[in-house]
Amino acid sequence: MMRALAIGGFLTALLLFAAVEWAARREGSRIPSLADMCAFVMRYEVGPVPVGRIGLFGFWWWLGWHFLAR
Structure with a gap:
């Protein structure tokens, strides 16, 4: 079930x-496409810090750790 x-x-x-x-x-x-949203996230910065790229990297790390690590 x-x-x-x-x-x-x-x-x-x-x-x-x-x-x-x-x-x-x-x-x-x-409506923005997925490519447009990803481009916006990758360009997002706070001062000189690329916050979007760091967040995306953290998300991929969490996803891999959560689903692939055993």
């Missing part, structure tokens, strides 16, 4: 992500 619920949740999230990305890539759309 819980496995089916988890799989359904992930599939729903994937479909919503695809729908938003599709809407973002339509002509004249004001």
